[in-house]
Amino acid sequence: MTIQKNSSIYGTANLLPASKSISNRVLIINALAGNASQLHNLSDANDTQLMLRLVNSKDRIIDVEDAGTTMRFLTAYFSITNQRKVLTGTQRMKERPIGILVDALRTLGADIDYQEKEGYPPLTINGFNGQKTTSLKIRGDISSQFISAIMMVAPVLPQGIKLELEGKIGSRPYIEMTASLMAQFGVKTKFVGNLITVTPQTYTPTEFTVESDWSAASYWFAITALAEKAEVLLPRISLHSLQGDRAIVDIMKTLGVEAEIEGSQLKLSKGSITKELRWDFTHCPDLAQTVAVVCAAKGVKGSFTGLESLRIKETDRITALQNELKKIGADLIEESSQWTLVPTDKLPTRVTFATYKDHRMAMAFAPLATLMDVDIENPGVVKKSYPNYWNDLKAVGFHLTE
Structure with a gap:
């Protein structure tokens, strides 16, 4: 797909999706509440x-395709609800580790086998043999989805659970989101320090409306930051959000984007910019690609931490970022657990970006069309989280051709 350069952007992202993180959690909780x-x-x-x-x-074989959240949440859900399933997915899904979650579920009493490689999907779930322990330990710096998966099924365990998170906790807002959503369906959790306690309880069906997705909104912040002139409206989004990616408001304020509530929408407009950004992405890793691209193109030096989990996403996002940023003359240099973003000093007039079967690579690099003609390989990857992204780009003035 080719996106022609347009440096003046005005309009509304009317098709901004609802939060994927909230939706996926609510669907598991609702199933546990009897649908x-x-x-x-x-x-x-x-x-x-x-x-x-x-x-x-009711199928025996469950194909989650490339959906990591779906794989992790359903592994816990099917195990603890004593269902016999085979969970599989794409080739990339078979390369994404799940051993820490499986070990935890086995400790609780689940009977799970690996069909191919130890520690990775596909999995055979043979049911639940009764709760064997009330205490679990799990690393806090691995995917928060492992932790959330266990939390959501914990109330239906006969004895509940005490879940200790060992070491540094990553993506803490997503764990807090899970606890908050559980509360809205009548289940109380206690999250103090590194210990999560959930007693046996019953989920209560309720009426619930999902808010717009802050991860999807981040690309509009990028477009506003990079455009010469811009005013963008985002519908159905709250500044008082459960979502950790709401941090994009604070990050982009330093990168030249003002955000203010206007009626029921959030208005983005141009502001002043800094020359250097230091940010820890531990609790909002999905924003890293978006922010790196903006810094690279705007001449802002970046000092980043908390990017470790990017290695095990839809692709190795660190390597992918390094490869694609070089095409515009920028670099992402890794030293131990620190990353330095070296911005470009001269942008090209046209670039073709690879997407690595990763929706966030496509959406993070597309905003560069405010500065140059952009070609996006395999644009269909956006269906994973923001199916109408390209339509929203058209609505604000971009001209796209396939």
Whole structure:
């Protein structure tokens, strides 16, 4: 797909999706509540549509495709609810580690086998042999989805659970989001320090409306930051959000974007910019690609930490970023657990970007069309989280051709 350069952007992202993170959690919780809730504004992202279809599926073989959240949440859900399933996915899914979650579920009493490589999908779930322990330990710096998966099923365990997170906790806002959503369906959790306690409880069906997705909104912050002139409206989004990626407001304020509530929408406009950004992405790793691209193109030196989890996403996002940033004359230099973003001093007039089967690579690099003609390989990857991204770009003035 070719996006022609347009440096003046005005309009509304009317098709901004609902939060994928909230939708996926709510679907698991609702299933545990007997599927009796009224859920509104569920995400139309492929990951959520998969979850919607698969969580109550009677099929023996469950194909989660490339949806990591769906794989992790369903592994815990099917195990603890004593269902016999085979969980599989794409080749990339078979390369994404799940051993820490499986070990934890086995400790609780789940019977799970690996079909191919130890520690990786596909999995055979043979049911639940009764709760064997009330205490679990799990690393705090691995995917928060492992932790959330266990938390959501914990209330239906006969004895509940005490879950100790060892070491540094990554993506803490996502764990807090899970606890908050559980509370809205009648289940109380205690999260003090590194210990999460969930007693045996019953989920209560309720009526729930999902808010817009802050991860998807981040690309509009990038477009506003990079455009010469811009004013963008984002619908159905709250500054008081459960989502950790709301941090994009604070990050982009230093990169030249002002955000203010206007009626029921969030208005983005041009502001002043800094020359250097230091940020820890431990709790918002999905923003890293977006921010790196903006810094690279705006001449802002970046000092980043907390990018470790990017290695095990839809692709190795650190390597992918390094490869694609070089095409515009920028670099992302890794030294131990520190990354330095060296911005470009001269942008090209046209670049073709690879997407690595990763929706966030496509959406993070597309905003460069405010500065140059951009070609995006395999643009269909955006269906994973923001299926109408390209339509929203057209609506604000970009000209796209395939």
